Structures are given as C-alpha cells and as structure tokens.
Amino acid sequence: MSQIHVSTTVNGDAVEFLCEPDETLLTVLRDRLGLTGSKEGCGSGDCGACSITIDGRLVCSCLALGAEAQGCEIATIEGMAEGENLHPLQSKFLEHAALQCGICTPGFLVAAKALLEKNPDPSETEIRYWLAGNLCRCTGYDKIIRAVMDTAEEMKAAKS
Amino acid sequence: MNYQSEVSPDARKFKSIGTRPLRPDGLDKVTGKARFGADVSAPGMLHGVILRSPHAHALIKSIDTSKAEAAEGVHAVVTRADFGSDFDNPDVMDNVMAGKKALYDGHTVAAIAASSEAAARKALKLIKVEYEVLKGVTDVDAALAPDAPILHEDMVPDGVDPAPTKPTNIAHRHEFGHGDVDKGFKEADIIIERSFKTEAAHQGYIEPHACLATLGSDGRGELWCCTQGHYYVRELCADLLKIEESQLRVTASEIGGGFGGKTTVFIEPVALALSKKSNRPVKIVMSRNEVFRASGPTASSSVDVKIGVKKDGRITAGFANLRYQGGAYPGSPVEFGAMSAFACYDLENVKTVGYDIVTNRPKQVAYRAPGAPMAAFAIESVVDELAKKVGMDPIEFRLKNASSAGSKSSYGPTFSDIGLALTLETAKNHPHYSAPLGPNQGRGVACGFWFNFGGQTSVSLAVNADGTVGLSVGTPDIGGSRASLSLMVAEEMGVEYEKVRAIIADTASLGYNDVTDGSRVTFASGIAAIEASRNACKVMCARAAKTWGIPEDAVVWEDGHAKPAGSNAGDFKPMSLVEIAANASSTGGPIAGHHEINADGAGVSFSTHLADVEVDPETGRAEVVRYTVFQDAGKAIHPSYVEGQFQGGAVQGIGWALNEEYIYDNEGRLQNPGFLDYRIPVASDLPMIDAVILEVPNPGHPYGVRGVGETSIVPPLATVANALAAAAGIRMTDIPMSPPKVLKAIDEAK
Amino acid sequence: MARIILWGGLKALANGANELDSDAKNVRALLDELVELYPGLKPRLNKGVSVAIDGEIFRDNWFAEIKPDSTVHVLPLLAGG
Numbered sequence: 001m002s003q004i005h006v007s008t009t010v011n012g013d014a015v016e017f018l019c020e021p022d023e024t025l026l027t028v029l030r031d032r033l034g035l036t037g038s039k040e041g042c043g044s045g046d047c048g049a050c051s052i053t054i055d056g057r058l059v060c061s062c063l064a065l066g067a068e069a070q071g072c073e074i075a076t077i078e079g080m081a082e083g084e085n086l087h088p089l090q091s092k093f094l095e096h097a098a099l100q101c102g103i104c105t106p107g108f109l110v111a112a113k114a115l116l117e118k119n120p121d122p123s124e125t126e127i128r129y130w131l132a133g134n135l136c137r138c139t140g141y142d143k144i145i146r147a148v149m150d151t152a153e154e155m156k157a158a159k160s
Numbered sequence: 161m162n163y164q165s166e167v168s169p170d171a172r173k174f175k176s177i178g179t180r181p182l183r184p185d186g187l188d189k190v191t192g193k194a195r196f197g198a199d200v201s202a203p204g205m206l207h208g209v210i211l212r213s214p215h216a217h218a219l220i221k222s223i224d225t226s227k228a229e230a231a232e233g234v235h236a237v238v239t240r241a242d243f244g245s246d247f248d249n250p251d252v253m254d255n256v257m258a259g260k261k262a263l264y265d266g267h268t269v270a271a272i273a274a275s276s277e278a279a280a281r282k283a284l285k286l287i288k289v290e291y292e293v294l295k296g297v298t299d300v301d302a303a304l305a306p307d308a309p310i311l312h313e314d315m316v317p318d319g320v321d322p323a324p325t326k327p328t329n330i331a332h333r334h335e336f337g338h339g340d341v342d343k344g345f346k347e348a349d350i351i352i353e354r355s356f357k358t359e360a361a362h363q364g365y366i367e368p369h370a371c372l373a374t375l376g377s378d379g380r381g382e383l384w385c386c387t388q389g390h391y392y393v394r395e396l397c398a399d400l401l402k403i404e405e406s407q408l409r410v411t412a413s414e415i416g417g418g419f420g421g422k423t424t425v426f427i428e429p430v431a432l433a434l435s436k437k438s439n440r441p442v443k444i445v446m447s448r449n450e451v452f453r454a455s456g457p458t459a460s461s462s463v464d465v466k467i468g469v470k471k472d473g474r475i476t477a478g479f480a481n482l483r484y485q486g487g488a489y490p491g492s493p494v495e496f497g498a499m500s501a502f503a504c505y506d507l508e509n510v511k512t513v514g515y516d517i518v519t520n521r522p523k524q525v526a527y528r529a530p531g532a533p534m535a536a537f538a539i540e541s542v543v544d545e546l547a548k549k550v551g552m553d554p555i556e557f558r559l560k561n562a563s564s565a566g567s568k569s570s571y572g573p574t575f576s577d578i579g580l581a582l583t584l585e586t587a588k589n590h591p592h593y594s595a596p597l598g599p600n601q602g603r604g605v606a607c608g609f610w611f612n613f614g615g616q617t618s619v620s621l622a623v624n625a626d627g628t629v630g631l632s633v634g635t636p637d638i639g640g641s642r643a644s645l646s647l648m649v650a651e652e653m654g655v656e657y658e659k660v661r662a663i664i665a666d667t668a669s670l671g672y673n674d675v676t677d678g679s680r681v682t683f684a685s686g687i688a689a690i691e692a693s694r695n696a697c698k699v700m701c702a703r704a705a706k707t708w709g710i711p712e713d714a715v716v717w718e719d720g721h722a723k724p725a726g727s728n729a730g731d732f733k734p735m736s737l738v739e740i741a742a743n744a745s746s747t748g749g750p751i752a753g754h755h756e757i758n759a760d761g762a763g764v765s766f767s768t769h770l771a772d773v774e775v776d777p778e779t780g781r782a783e784v785v786r787y788t789v790f791q792d793a794g795k796a797i798h799p800s801y802v803e804g805q806f807q808g809g810a811v812q813g814i815g816w817a818l819n820e821e822y823i824y825d826n827e828g829r830l831q832n833p834g835f836l837d838y839r840i841p842v843a844s845d846l847p848m849i850d851a852v853i854l855e856v857p858n859p860g861h862p863y864g865v866r867g868v869g870e871t872s873i874v875p876p877l878a879t880v881a882n883a884l885a886a887a888a889g890i891r892m893t894d895i896p897m898s899p900p901k902v903l904k905a906i907d908e909a910k
Numbered sequence: 911m912a913r914i915i916l917w918g919g920l921k922a923l924a925n926g927a928n929e930l931d932s933d934a935k936n937v938r939a940l941l942d943e944l945v946e947l948y949p950g951l952k953p954r955l956n957k958g959v960s961v962a963i964d965g966e967i968f969r970d971n972w973f974a975e976i977k978p979d980s981t982v983h984v985l986p987l988l989a990g991g
Contacts, residue, residue, distance in 0.1 A: 030198075036199040040368070093190050138804065320922055321921065336918055499986070
C-alpha cells in the first residue's frame with residue numbers, strides 16, 4: 001500500500017506528512033506530528049475528545065482521514081493559546097475548576113471556541129446543546145458550562 | 161491517630177485551607193501538554209494488539225500462533241502458555257489472559273506485538289483458536305437456576321451452612337445485622353416488600369486503558385500506564401511476570417478518569433510479556449469497544465427488600481436479600497451492598513444477606529462506592545413508599561429514623577459524630593425543597609452512605625534553597641489532589657500555595673502507596689503530607705535553634721517562621737522559611753520531611769440528594785430539571801474540587817438511573833460496546849447540579865477531612881426513581897429507567 | 911473480656927459461632943486466637959479483614975488495642991472505587 005503525501009497547515013505552521021489511505025487525521029496528528037493534545041476516547045465520533053477545526057469547522061478528527069487535510073487549515077488545542085497568553089476559555093476553565101482528570105478538556109475547549117466564534121452570546125441551553133457531542137465523566141458539566149458562560153460574558157465586555 | 165483536639169471548633173484559623181487556587185497541573189491540561197497513558201512513545205517501539213474471545217463461555221482446545229508469528233512485521237505473540245503458574249493472584253492472571261476457558265465475550269486469548277498497529281491487526285486474523293462453545297449465563301438470577309451453566313467446577317461457596325456438595329455459581333454468602341427481624345415485622349403496622357434489579361454500569365472514563373512497557377531478559381523493566389495505583393500495578397505485574405518488584409519501575413501517567421475502574425491490571429502484564437519476548441518497548445492502547453467488553457463494569461444486582469413501620473413512622477424492622485453478579489470471577493461488592501443498605505437508619509432489628517455470584521461477563525471492577533448504589537436504590541425506594549403510606553414528609557420520615565452519634569450501624573459498629581441529620585435538615589430548609597413544580601414534574605429525595613478508608617501512604621517533601629517546597633506523593637491525582645495536598649503543605653509550613661510543587665512520584669521513589677480509591681487521598685495522603693510538613697518544620701526549628709544557640713525545644717514553628725517559644729527562650733527575630741532554606745547548606749545540609757502511615761479513622765460519609773424530574777407522558781423520557789446535593793465533607797480543603805466530586809458522582813448516578821446499561825444477546829455477546837449505544841449523560845441532558853458542602857469535622861484528620869469522592873453516587877438512583885414516582889405515579893423497580901420501560905409503566909398504570 | 915462479633919459470612923466457617931468473648935489485647939492476638947479456635951477461618955482471614963473496635967474501623971493494623979470492655983466487629987476488608 002503506497003502512502004499519500006499531504007501538505008497542510010496546522011495551527012498556522014506549514015506541515016507535510018505521508019499517511020496511509022485509511023489513516024485517520026487523529027492518528028496523523030498524534031503519531032506522526034506529535035500533537036497528542038487531541039485525545040482518542042472512542043474512535044467513533046461519540047466523545048468529542050479529538051475535536052479540532054478544519055477550515056474553521058468543528059470536527060471529530062477520528063472521523064476525518066489524514067489525506068483529507070490536503071490544503072486545509074487545521075487548528076488543534078496546541079494552537080489555542082497565543083504565545084504566553086491563554087485563550088480566555090483556557091483561563092476560565094482553570095478559574096472555574098472546570099476539569100478534574102482533564103482528558104476531555106482539549107476537546108471541550110476547541111468545541112467551545114468554535115461555538116463562541118459562531119455565537120458570541122449563547123444561552124445556557126445553546127451551550128449545553130453545542131457541547132452535547134463532548135463527553136465528560138468527571139464534572140457533571142456544571143463547572144464547564146459556567147466557565148463557557150463566564151467567558152462569553154467577559155469577551156463581550158472586552159469588545160464593548 | 162486521633163486529632164480531636166485539633167479539629168475542635170475554633171482550634172485554628174486557616175489561611176490556605178478552604179481557598180480555591182488554580183490547580184498545579186491546570187496549564188498543561190488546558191493547553192494539551194499533559195501526558196496521559198496513550199501520549200508517550202519510545203524509540204523502537206512496537207504496537208501490541210489483543211485477540212479476544214467472541215464467545216461468552218468456551219473451552220479453549222488449542223491455539224495455533226505459527227502463521228501469525230511468521231507474518232510481516234510481527235515480533236512476538238503471547239498466549240497463556242507464555243506465563244508461568246502458581247500465582248498469588250490467580251484470578252487476575254486468568255482475567256488478563258484466559259487459561260483453559262474463555263469466560264466472557266472479550267476475554268483475552270492471545271496478543272501480538274508488531275511494527276505497526278495495522279500489521280498487528282492483520283496478524284491477529286492468522287491466530288487459529290479452536291473453541292468448544294459452552295452454554296453461558298449473564299443474568300444474576302439465571303445464574304442461580306438449578307440447571308444454570310457452571311463457570312468454575314471447583315466453586316463451592318463459603319458462608320453457606322450446610323456447605324453445598326455440588327459446585328454452584330455462588331462464591332460467597334454474607335450476612336449482617338442485629339436484633340430480631342421477625343419480632344420487628346410483627347410489631348409493624350405497615351410492611352412493604354419489593355424486588356429490584358439494576359443493570360451493570362461502566363465507570364465510563366473517557367481515557368481508554370493505555371500503557372508502554374519495557375522488560376528485558378534480565379528481569380528489569382519500566383512501565384508507563386494510566387492507573388489509580390501504580391504500586392499495586394507493580395505488585396500484580398511482578399506476580400504475573402515472575403519478576404522482582406524492585407526491578408519494575410512503574411510511572412503513573414496523567415489519568416483520564418478511573419472511578420474505580422483503573423484499580424487493577426488488564427493490558428499491562430500483556431505488554432510486559434510481549435516486550436520481554438520481542439526485546440522491544442511495547443505500547444498497548446485499548447479501543448472503546450475493548451474497554452466496554454473487557455474492562456470491569458460494576459456488578460448488576462437483584463435485591464429483595466422488606467421494611468416494616470409503625471403508624472407513627474418508626475421503622476420496626478428492615479430486611480434485604482442482595483444478589484450481585486461480579487462477572488466471571490468472585491469479587492462482586494455485595495458485602496458492601498449488604499453492609500451499607502440500611503446504614504442511614506437507626507434500627508433495632510435489621511438483617512441483610514448477600515450473595516456474590518459469577519456469570520459470563522467481564523470481571524467487575526470497583527465503581528465509586530462499590531456495591532452501595534444498588535442497595536440504596538432498593539432501600540430508599542421502599543422508604544419513600546412507606547413515608548407516603550404513613551402520611552409523612554419523606555425528609556421528616558428519614559429524620560425520625562436517621563442514624564446519629566451512638567446508633568448501632570446496620571453492619572455492626574456504633575457511629576460517632578456523623579452528618580446525616582444535618583444533610584437532611586439542610587435539604588428540608590433549602591429553597592429547592594419548597595420551589596414550585598411544573599406540569600409532569602415530581603420531586604424526589606434519598607440518602608446515601610459510604611464507609612471511606614485510609615490505607616497505606618508514603619509522602620516525601622523537600623525544602624529547596626530558594627524557599628520553595630517539592631512534594632512527592634504516590635497516589636495518582638485523579639481529580640485535583642495535587643491542589644488539595646499542596647494546600648495542606650502550604651497551610652502547615654506557612655508558605656504560599658504557589659511555592660509548593662506537587663508531583664506523583666514513580667514506584668522507585670517512595671514507600672508503598674495504596675491505590676487512589678476509597679475516597680482516601682485527601683484524607684490519608686493529606687495526613688502524610690501534613691505530618692511530613694511538620695517533620696520538615698521541626699528540622700527548620702532545630703536549624704534556627706542552632707543558629708541562635710538555644711535548645712531545639714525552645715523554638716516553635718508559626719506562620720512560616722521559626723520563633724523562640726517564649727520570652728524565656730531569648731529575644732530573637734523570627735527566622736523565615738526562606739532564610740532557613742537559604743542557609744541550609746551551612747547549618748547541616750538539605751531540609752526534608754517524610755511520613756509513612758497506614759491510616760485509619762477515615763470517617764464515614766453521608767449525603768442527601770434532591771431531584772426534580774419531568775416525565776414526558778408521550779415518550780416516557782425522564783429529564784432531571786433540578787438537582788441538589790447535600791453532603792458532609794468534614795472539612796473542604798479546596799471547595800471547588802469538593803463540589804466537583806459531588807456533581808460528578810450525582811451525574812454518574814443519574815446516568816445509571818436513566819440510561820446506562822449492559823445489554824447482552826442470548827449468546828452472551830455485549831450488544832452496546834460504544835458510547836453511542838451505551839449512553840452516558842451529555843451536557844444537554846442535565847441542569848446545573850447544586851452542591852451544598854456541610855462540614856462535620858472528622859477527628860481522624862488534623863483538619864477534619866472526610867473523603868468525598870464516592871458517597872455522591874449512592875443516592876441518585878433512588879432520588880431519581882422517587883422523583884419519577886412523584887411525577888408520574890409509577891414505582892420503577894428496574895434500573896435503568898429508560899424511556900421504553902417508563903412508557904410501559906405509565907401505560908400499565910392507566 | 912471483649913465481645914467479638916463475626917460478620918455472617920464467617921459464621922459457617924466458625925462452626926456456626928458468630929459471637930464470642932476474648933482476652934486478646936490487640937488485633938493480631940485476636941486473629942491468632944480465631945484461627946486457633948476455628949481453623950476453617952484461616953483462608954478467609956488471610957485474605958484480609960477489617961476490624962472495628964468500639965466503632966472505629968481498622969483496615970489492617972495488628973497493634974490496634976482491644977480493651978477488656980471493647981466491642982469488636984470482624985468485617986470484610988473495606989474496598990473503594
């Protein structure tokens with residue numbers, strides 16, 4: 001089986017890799033590019049721990065193929081902070097103790113960021129439905145939802 | 161150890177304890193840098209994959225691995241023949257790699273290490289296993305039928321009198337209680353008898369089991385894995401691989417949830433065996449399918465309850481017969497179910513009988529307060545009905561019968577100060593209890609109990625030259641314990657929280673540490689961290705005393721400073737930790753503290769939960785619309801993470817109550833081994849979970865800590881069932897209360 | 911003498927006895943005495959038990975003191991999740 005050559009952009013960096021035709025983008029990110037921040041919780045798109053964006057669209061990277069990344073802009077948890085400065089969501093997750101074990105946290109952050117970019121003023125219900133594709137077994141979601149609501153408030157205030 | 165004098169009210173004013181600083185591992189976890197089980201690799205690493213039995217019950221007649229061994233990229237194949245015999249933990253061995261029989265769908269039969277996962281998976285298909293398929297059994301009651309297939313020909317239960325002469329699927333019988341239940345039932349005005357069933361629920365941690373193993377022919381190895389207890393992993397692997405404990409260094413990765421499910425080994429001994437055979441590092445990562453089929457869910461249960469009550473609401477007798485299946489090997493947590501079932505009540509006459517039963521399912525593993533939620537579901541459901549029958553408010557009814565200091569517990573020992581009544585009183589006076597309900601909504605209440613324990617802990621800390629503190633603990637941090645332990649060290653030494661850096665040390669660095677379970681870490685590792693701090697402070701007092709030229713016992717440690725004990729000791733300016741640390745080299749060398757204990761005195765824990773549930777009469781879907789947890793924490797060290805434990809446990813219980821279940825077909829094959837069909841709660845299923853922390857100090861800990869991790873999963877099953885009963889007028893006795901079952905019950909009630 | 915109460919799972923292994931009096935001064939002495947009285951208990955006790963002395967539970971502590979007026983419950987080894 002011959003491998004496929006892919007040129008893409010990951011967190012703003014130009015990246016090239018070879019992958020098998022049936023290799024998932026998650027495997028490429030984790031095993032070929034060393035970006036292990038995206039996690040494999042299920043491999044079937046049910047848990048959201050591998051959430052990334054491709055050209056700004058939120059996807060489960062376990063359901064995308066590495067070969068599909070050709071020419072795309074990929075964003076992962078590793079690219080969320082800008083230098084030393086955490087994204088407001090990252091800071092709020094820490095402040096609200098919105099993580100216990102932390103395995104689902106990268107996926108939640110990527111998904112929540114995608115939400116706030118689309119809808120800067122979501123209701124609690126909108127947040128709960130948007131994040132329904134991300135499983136957390138530790139927190140009962142309470143502190144996660146509060147952290148996202150608080151971030152939205154703060155980002156709104158910063159803009160006005 | 162008893163710390164009664166320290167925890168009495170006003171004994172001390174805390175500076176750090178009770179604050180909510182950021183967790184030390186937080187930054188790594190929000191930026192993707194934290195390294196979990198599957199996140200590491202090694203040079204020359206091979207990928208291990210596992211061949212699993214497709215049969216629930218089968219004799220393994222032969223295994224031919226020759227073709228797989230010859231396949232491209234394959235470096236090693238192992239079966240049970242590659243392990244020795246005569247193990248201290250024979251059931252663990254047999255569960256890790258099947259011997260004569262495959263005992264459940266997913267039981268490991270062989271494993272392959274190859275240069276890529278794809279090559280290993282391809283080679284799996286070349287292993288030829290000849291099975292003789294046997295009739296199996298997965299239901300707990302069916303396993304007791306006279307003609308039930310027998311899993312273990314040598315299993316004769318203990319605790320049964322007279323002992324059976326033929327093998328059965330019962331491993332143990334337990335009995336607890338006191339008084340005379342027959343007499344008690346005669347005194348009762350009202351008696352309710354009901355039977356309940358709960359299906360198995362999986363711990364559902366989001367991180368599948370993962371490990372990276374190296375083992376050489378010299379018997380030396382290293383293991384990286386996600387586990388709640390790397391010392392126990394070392395102990396088990398040393399037994400199964402026949403190597404010396406000192407030669408196996410186990411490092412605990414960050415752990416992506418456990419809830420009891422990561423307190424044993426599954427893939428770790430297999431990876432070590434493959435590594436030894438191939439002389440290469442081997443990494444194994446379970447798929448979600450494997451996690452469901454072959455790591456432990458909790459037990460399923462079948463429980464009969466009988467409770468008698470006087471018209472005035474006083475319970476005269478309680479009886480329960482509990483049958484738990486714990487999968488293919490003995491060890492269901494039925495004794496804890498039988499011990500805890502009536503623990504919330506002060507009863508004159510109480511008896512519980514528990515049977516530990518084996519079936520063709522994966523060996524159950526502990527799940528948060530193992531055994532207690534199923535028992536509480538049954539008892540608290542009947543208690544709810546009794547309260548209604550005698551016309552009492554359900555909280556008043558519970559308060560009338562509640563255990564308190566001096567009550568003889570249903571499992572024997574007498575309780576000292578406990579917080580059950582406080583949780584009930586607080587719930588009664590909380591705005592939630594009197595809030596108006598909407599259409600199709602009902603409110604439920606239930607109580608829960610868990611024992612908690614302490615256990616073996618070894619902690620070490622070092623005072624660095626710049627006045628910071630390095631803290632090494634051996635209990636994996638599963639929910640923020642590095643933060644709570646750092647807070648205790650900061651409090652005790654009088655340094656800022658940020659000056660303490662806590663790490664989880666590997667097995668070569670500290671004495672033995674029991675697993676992170678039993679709600680024990682903030683309690684037991686906390687005691688050890690506090691005592692280690694006190695030791696280091698004693699050393700610093702001695703250094704100051706030497707510097708001042710006064711006796712050591714004339715110096716005390718206060719607010720981060722060594723101070724003369726009184727005016728008689730001399731007039732010296734207090735010496736700060738920073739100053740003492742900076743001069744350590746000149747005053748005697750490094751300053752450190754350590755402490756080792758097997759902690760007792762954990763202090764039992766109680767909680768009361770309130771739920772409002774709305775039932776859709778068209779679909780049978782039940783939705784929790786409001787939920788409040790009231791629990792005694794003894795003393796909350798980091799309140800945010802205490803609330804997190806309350807909230808997380810409650811939601812796991814809600815999932816178990818409403819949706820989660822193991823579904824087997826007639827051949828004993830698991831039908832829903834994935835998160836799509838095994839449905840754990842998602843954010844849109846839930847309301848906010850209000851957490852009310854109560855504090856009845858535990859004299860067994862210097863600050864009064866009680867473990868908080870487990871009790872929160874005990875009441876939700878009954879809380880939700882009682883709310884559902886109030887909402888729809890149906891008494892559900894079968895968990896999960898999924899929409900089809902609820903709809904059926906609503907239709908039948910019409 | 912201290913009052914010793916065995917949990918019901920041990921009754922059949924202790925020839926039907928589940929309560930007895932003992933002069934044992936600590937947990938180790940009590941466990942030794944139980945095995946001497948009822949050899950059938952040995953495998954079960956070796957697997958580990960918890961011992962509650964006057965309400966306080968000791969999970970594994972040979973030297974926990976038993977007083978002449980103590981009430982002692984021998985219970986299954988506690989575990990957790």
